[in-house]
Amino acid sequence: MKFFLDTADVVAIRKAKEMGMCDGVTTNPSLIMKSGRDHKEVIQEISGIVEGPISVEAISEDAEGMVREAEEFSGWGRNIVIKVPMTKEGLKAVRILKDKGIRTNVTLVFSPSQALLAAKAGAAYVSPFVGRLDDISQDGMFLVAEILDIFDNYDFDTEVIVASIRHPGHVVEAARLGAHIATVPAAVLEKLYNHPLTDRGIEKFLADYEKSKK
Numbered sequence: 001m002k003f004f005l006d007t008a009d010v011v012a013i014r015k016a017k018e019m020g021m022c023d024g025v026t027t028n029p030s031l032i033m034k035s036g037r038d039h040k041e042v043i044q045e046i047s048g049i050v051e052g053p054i055s056v057e058a059i060s061e062d063a064e065g066m067v068r069e070a071e072e073f074s075g076w077g078r079n080i081v082i083k084v085p086m087t088k089e090g091l092k093a094v095r096i097l098k099d100k101g102i103r104t105n106v107t108l109v110f111s112p113s114q115a116l117l118a119a120k121a122g123a124a125y126v127s128p129f130v131g132r133l134d135d136i137s138q139d140g141m142f143l144v145a146e147i148l149d150i151f152d153n154y155d156f157d158t159e160v161i162v163a164s165i166r167h168p169g170h171v172v173e174a175a176r177l178g179a180h181i182a183t184v185p186a187a188v189l190e191k192l193y194n195h196p197l198t199d200r201g202i203e204k205f206l207a208d209y210e211k212s213k214k
């Protein structure tokens with residue numbers, strides 16, 4: 001499974017890359033705002049750090065505007081993918097952009113039918129938002145399983161990005177299901193490394209080593 005970082009924080013991105021845990025990056029307007037940086041400037045910097053796909057979200061609500069933005073954003077780096085919302089206008093833009101050779105990530109996917117339509121429209125990626133479904137007492141990971149089942153039946157090139165990840169369990173379940181990608185917030189990535197028994201084990205081994213020294 002590929003790991004994307006779900007952040008616009010370049011320090012976190014550099015750290016994850018150093019560990020070999022950053023195959024790509026997803027951003028959205030909220031994450032860019034959180035970084036406190038200029039949109040274009042931060043995307044260009046991220047694109048210089050990470051070789052894999054960098055998702056940048058279109059803001060327009062009509063297909064024409066999304067295509068215009070996609071053409072502009074694509075000039076910011078060689079690896080830019082355009083995030084398009086799961087709307088009829090969004091899917092219209094996906095088709096046009098595919099013909100222009102611009103890859104898209106259909107975002108805000110909350111049902112298997114939306115993912116199916118996005119794949120048929122030619123999206124390179126679909127992003128089911130598992131955490132936001134869990135937040136309203138629905139099962140986000142069940143949606144991922146349904147989408148993967150559907151995609152398994154056909155020859156879609158579309159990859160599934162498990163998005164809106166809230167905790168390590170989401171990442172583990174994404175891998176168990178065989179999702180192509182998990183886009184992970186930096187704080188969740190940190191938690192994936194840890195286990196209290198590992199810490200306790202190291203402490204004990206070090207203590208015993210000290211005792212065994214003559």
Ligand code: E4P
Pocket residue numbers: 006026027028107127129131132163164165183
């Ligand atoms: C990624 O593509 C999404 O923008 C992100 O995972 C949304 O996460 P949130 O639901 O925590 O805002």
